[in-house]
Amino acid sequence: MKKYDVFVIGSGMAGMTIANKCASKGLKVGITDELPYGGTCALRGCDPKKVIIGATEVRDFAIRLKDKGIDTVPNVNWRDIMAFKQSFVDAMPPKIEKGYRHNDIDTYHSSAKFLSKNTLQLGTDTIEADKIVIATGAKPRVLDFEGGYLALSSTDFLNLKELPQSLLFIGGGYIAFEFAHIAARCGADVTIVHRGKRPLENFEQDIVVHLINATKELGIKLVLATEVSKIEKRDNHYTVTGTTDGKEMTFRTETVFNSAGRPPAIFDLELDKSGISFSKEGVAVNEYLQSASNPNVYAAGDAADSKGLPLTPVAVMEGHIVASNIIKGNTKKVSYPPMPSVVFTLPTLAAVGLTEAEAKSQKIEYQVNYNEVGNWFNAERLNVKEYAFKTIVNKEDHTILGAHLIGPNAEETINLFAIAIKTKMRIHDLRTMIFSYPTLSSDIPYML
Template structure:
């Protein structure tokens, strides 16, 4: 059958733009469809705008810690000015992404796409067909089934706030809750986290999360774990959150309640059944080539595929894999080994490779090097007592199996451990590296002793 396009892409984020530009550069016709401004979650509603807000919070936090270094002015976070800087960035990013697609000769549609057949889509009243279709629609907040759920503010909306409310409750305990709580607390808000699980940041080492808990306390953030939110009600000009922890009922009054309880692939509105695209447990059924197991014309990448962790580097790799398979036939599968993960708290916490629990479950023989290193120069120079590490080294090969860090600038240092894991470097080889001193990276040999 003759199709309108060689490739139709649902979404315009990191994975989508990678595939679009590569396939178009190979001479194929490409159309990109997005119901929101072009650019995707990371650039417009996630990583980048969050880091811009975090920069202001980090400056306030650092100044408050630096009184022993002679800093005397009381730092204040001017939220409207900070938001103006964030808005300038996202507006410019939207424009540049539109220009990127246009400059490559990629047709763009603004609207919500839905399948009408195995090789066809509808965007409003417009119908198109394509030889291949890529689902790269990202993720959306998981639906919370409780009274008053409509009063929840999404992470997207939090990043757009013109004014920072005085009292904020975050429902959930992952990346969003941890990062946003630190931003809000440094902005002067009273912050409470209500987490159903028994600890925050379950994707990170529990010992390091325990060390980081001290920073939540110093920022004045109230953390209630093992707590299930039951309802959100309005009371005059405030919201009242009711939660349950064991036999205890917890009620918190708030000006804002933020949904931080996780995200799922944004598949609900795509009418996948009409496209013959199988879904199981809310996830696309894909083969090792990121291709639909039921419709070979369809591929997926990034958060919509959910084959790897929900991280930007994973979306980028997925994009390269799909582009290669589209252009050269199925031959490439994603390799997520050594993909680092960071929660940009103050200070950040980072991980790469196996956790200690995963390594033990695999019956690997390894040595754990771990310490809360508050007395090391890195911690003292930054006036930040939360600084520690846990590094797993395989006994027989001396290869690094996993690295877990918390403290100043570990969001950069974790990349060196990621490189070592992907390159299968040994701990002894990494210890021989002549790192610039004094830097956080120069602590790596001591972490391997």
């Protein structure tokens, strides 16, 4: 049996942060991951996705400025952009493992299962640790209907050697929208089938409606209030069956993708043997990100049922908190700053802080500023159709409660709103700032 001060399950951004920080303080650390080191964001999510989106941004910009100075619209070379993407992905695991070796961290490449409160089984190895950290992230939801196993995952999409002529996405969250926009801009026929009446339910619906408009204009078929019940393989295509208001309908497509959500990847760890409380939301943790029922265990990132959004920067922040609490004892409570969230479609949708519904439920006296501003200079110079904002302001102290944007550069502009919310900057101070002009950020004073 091998013994450690700290053993980390999962080598994504949370796990990597914890392992390296604990090792830097002289603790004996081990880490394992059944997948290549790096986690979802670096290898199967945010980073490779953004590389691919870069090519579609060029094409989208050229289309908008066609006959306005641009004569030729470029095509996206799928093979070339995938090779470019892979250059980033392939570099990560060996780089991360080299860092672990430099810090004297023992590395394993195996799934883990609990044997008791502080012991694990990793293949043929038995591990005992004073502290065990669960940082296993999330994985695609299992589609438990007939033929559900035939649907590919977001990982599969990011590794397509050739782009299919037609694709169907099951689910109406950000993954479906982002990948649908990529595929449609590369010439594919795309359908999104969502069981709810509204897609992107966690975002401000006054802004989502603009993304729906842009999505439909791109030629993507958006089918709502439809529950998928079956996938069948037929020769060189798939038939997907769904039900709307009791009526059955079918869709023919070359490829089907499961984008129906990502629950925490904790249910194969045999947590019952360790006395760890958990739910479908993740490992139950206290304010120190320590297991609510087993003090030997901590959890961070998507594996924990914390109040943090499932975002990479949140996982890193939680990783630092867990590491600090392991090193110093439980001295650091988790506290979340405003967490910007982005749907990387074109146009981009971005949000931070409270929605109007949340402000209302908290009985805050608030004011809403909402406007469609396709006639503003920044929209017209970029020939953008969908440009809108919704800001929610506290009437009592004149600070910003929430900001919701759609349009060019929204993923960057939203960070300035996050700073304003965290620092409780008054709207008067924002209105009287001098912004560089003409930039998208210079529109902020007019959004308040």
